[in-house]
Amino acid sequence: MTTSSSLSTGQTGATGLTSLSRATRRRLGQGAHPLVGKCLIALGSAAALGSTFLAWTWTTAFPGDLTVTGYPGGNQLITLFLSILTLLALAPALVPGGLPGTRWMAPRGSARLLRGLALANAASTGYVVIAIAWELGGVANYVAGTWIAGASALLAVLGAWLLPDDDHEPAPARPTPRWAQVVVVFVVVMLGLLVADFGVTTGFSEEFIGFCLGAGFAGRGLAASGLFDRFSALTAANRTATGCAVLAAAVSFVFLQSSDAYTSVADNILIFATVALGLNIVVGLAGLLDLGYVAFLGVGAYTAALVSGTAASRYAHVVLPFWAQALIGVAVSVLAGLLIGAPTLRLRGDYLAIVTLGFGEIFRITMNNLDGQSGPQVTNGAEGEYGIPDLRLFGYDFGRPHTVLGHTLGRFGNYYLLLVLVIAVVIFIFARVDDSRIGRAWAAIREDETAAEAMGVHGYRFKLLAFGLGAGLAGLAGTIQGHLTSTVTPDQYTFSSSAPPNSAFLLAAVVLGGMGTISGPLLGASLLFLIPDKLQFFHNKQLLLFGIALIVMMRLRPEGLVPDKRRRLEFHERETAAEEAYEELVADGLDGADGSDGLDELEAGARA
Amino acid sequence: MSIQPANPPASGTAPGSEPILQARGVTMRFGGLTAVDGVDLDVAGGEIVGLIGPNGAGKTTFFNCLTGLYPPTAGSITFRGQRLAPKPYRVAEAGISRTFQNIRLFPNMTALENVMVGRHCRTREGLLSAIGRGPRYRAAEREARQTARELLSFLDLDRHASAIARSLPYGDQRKLEIARALASDPGLLLLDEPAAGMNPRETLALRETIFKIRQRGLSVVVIEHDMRFIFNLCDRLVVLARGRKLTEGRPDEVRADERVIATYLGTAPGTAEQEASDAR
Known part of the structure; x- marks a missing residue:
C-alpha cells in the first residue's frame, strides 16, 4: 500500500472524473450481481433489435423512411446490426464459467467489449432518436418504436456499466494451424470490407453519422477487449495472406457497386490515400515536416496532362502512351523533390516546413501564370488543362464500360482497379523500405540525428532520399488523377481548402491516422474525405469543425487512430x-x- | 586488423607499435572561448588510453573534434594514415566509433535495432535492393542481424535483444551504446565516461569488457572521472586542463605528477603561476 500511494501522489494530473467514474463503477459493480447487468444488456439489446422492425416516426420526412413496420430501413439497420453483435458477444458470458470455445471473443475480458458495443448501439440509436425530434420539430414526431429504441439502448448501456471489471492480461492465443489463421484473416478482412462498403455507400448524412458513431464506439470496444491486438498479431504472422486478403477485398468492392455513384468517391479516396501514404514516408518515417506536399501531386498531374494530347497543352501534338506519361511524371516529381530538398534538408526543424509551404504556393502560382499573358503559354493558366483524354492501357479504354465476370465496370470502376493496383505498389514499397537498412536509418535520424550521424548514417543523403521517394509516389498518383478528373487546374493544389486533397488535409490524414503506419493514413484519408463529402450541410463550418476535431484528437490521442508502436511509446512515456x-x-x-x-x-x- | 604503414611513430606512443590515430594541434574555439587548444594525441594499435582532467577541461569537446561532430578550428586528425574529413559519418566509416557522455541511444528502437543501426556504414544496400529484396540484400540483412546478435551477447545483453532501448536498466543502456559503437567494426573506440552511474560491480565488469574489446584488436580512448577505474585500465594517461594537454605518461607517472594533483585540487604550489599564464 505504501508503495502504491507514494506512486500515486506523484501523479497529479486530471484524476477527478475518470477515477470517480471508475471507482463508482467498481463499487456499483461489486454491489449489484453481475447477472443483473447481463440481464439488462440482454433485455435492452433484444428490445432494441425488436424496435427496428417497428416504425420510428410517422412521417417520411426523415431520410431513410423509418415509417415502415415489418422490416428495418435506414438507420435502423445499424441499430439492428449492433444489437445482434451485442447479443452475440453476450451469449458466452451468460453461461456460468463461459461457453467453451468462445474465450477468443474477448481476450482481455468481455465487460469492456460489452460496454463498447452497448455504447455504440446507444450512441447510434440515440443520435437518430434525437435527430428525429430535432429535424422534424419536436417529440411529437415520436411513435412507440422510437421510445422503445431509445430506452432499450440506454438500458443496455446501464447494464454494461453494472458489469464488474474483468480486466486481465490476455491469455496467450491457442496455436492454430496456418490454414485456419489464413481463413480467419480472409473472413475478418471481408467483414471489414462490408463495413467499409456500408460507410462509403451511406446515402444521407444521418446514416453516415450513425454509422460513424456505431463503428467508432464498437471499434473502441473491440480494441479494449484485446481482439484487435490478437488480430494484428495474426496479420503480422501471415503478412502475405493479409496482403492478398486486403487486395481481394479492395478489388471486390467495385463488384459490390451497382452504379458508378460511389465508385467515384472511392477513386478520390484512393488518390488521397496514396498521396497520404507517400507523405507518411516523409513525415512518419523520416520525420520531416512537409507543408507543400500536394504540389508534387500537381507536378505529376500537370506533367502527364501536358503530354497526354489535350488541346489546352502547349505540347498538344505530343501524345505519349500512359506508361511514358507516368514515367515522366514520376521523374519530374522526383526532380522537383530533390530540387526543393537539396538546399533545405541541411537545415533542421521548422525551416524545412516553411520552405515546403513556400514551394506549394510557388507551384500553384507558377501554373497560374504560365498562361501566355503573365508568362509563356504552357499550362493554360487558371483555366487549366481540360479535356484530358481517358487512359488507355494495353488497348483497354478506361473511358468505356467493360463487362468483367458478368459485372459492368463503368469509367470510375476502371480507374478504381488501376488505383488499387497503384496503392498496392505504394504500400509494398512503404512496407519494404520501412523494414530495411533505410527504414532503420530514418528511424535513427528521427530519434537522434546527431547520434545517427556518429553511427555512420549520412543524414542529409537519407533525408533527401525520403523526400525524393515521397515526391515520386505523389507524382505517380498525380499522373492518374489528371486523367480521372480530365481537368487539371492550379486551384486543385492549394495548401488548404474545404475539400481534400490539399496539403493541410494530407498532413492531417497522416497525423490523425497514425504516423509511420500503413493503415493509419488509409483510415485517416478515408475519414477526411468522407466526412466533408457526406456531411454537406456543414458547408462553410467544415474547416472550423475539422480544426476542433484535430485539437481534441491531439489532446486525447496524439499518436493517431492507428498508433505506431514507437510513437505510442514516445507520446505516452508517463502512462x-x-x-x-x-x-x-x-x-x-x-x-x-x-x-x-x-x-x-x-x-x-x-x-x- | 590491418594497420597501414603510416607516418613514423611520434613521441609518447607505446614502443614497438605505430600509431593508428594521430591528432596534431587540435584546436576548437567557440567565439572567444578556446575549449581545446592545440592538443596532440597519438594512439597505438591495441592501446588503451585514458583522457582525464577536471570538469570543463575540454575532454568531450576533443572527442567531438575527433569524431567530426565539431569541425576543429585548427589542427589535423589522421587515422590509419588518412586525414579525416570533419563529418561524423565519414569518421565512422573510416573506423572510429564512439559512445556519448549522456546516453544517446535511439530510445524507442529495440536493442537489436540500435545495434543494427551501428552496422549501417558497413552495408551498402540502397533503395532498389531494399524494395527488390534479392539474395544479396537478404544475405547482407542476415549478416547485419547476426553481427548485432553476436555483439549483444558479447556484452551480455542478449536477453534484452527485442526490448525497447529506453526500458533497459541504466548500466545496460551504457553497454548497449558500446555494442552499437562496436557494430561498425571500428579500429578505435572512444568511450565518453562509460562508468558514469555504474555501481562498483558493474564498473569492474566494464573493465573486463574493455580488455576483451582490446583483444578484438581495437584501440580504446576512455574519458572517465572514476580514478580507480582509469588507473587500473589504461596503458597510458593523457591529462587535459583548460583545453591544453598538461602531461601524459604511464598511470604511475601521472599519479605522481604534482601538476596533475594541483589541477584537480588547486592547492599545490605553482598553481597560481599556471593560472596566470592561462588567463593570458
Missing part, C-alpha cells in the same frame, strides 16, 4: 511507466481490499 508500476503491484499481490483504492488512483494517474 507506460505508470502501467508498468501498476502491473508490478498487481504481480506483487497487492490487489487486495485495502489496495484497491490506491490502484484506482494509480490507474487514474495512468490515464491522465
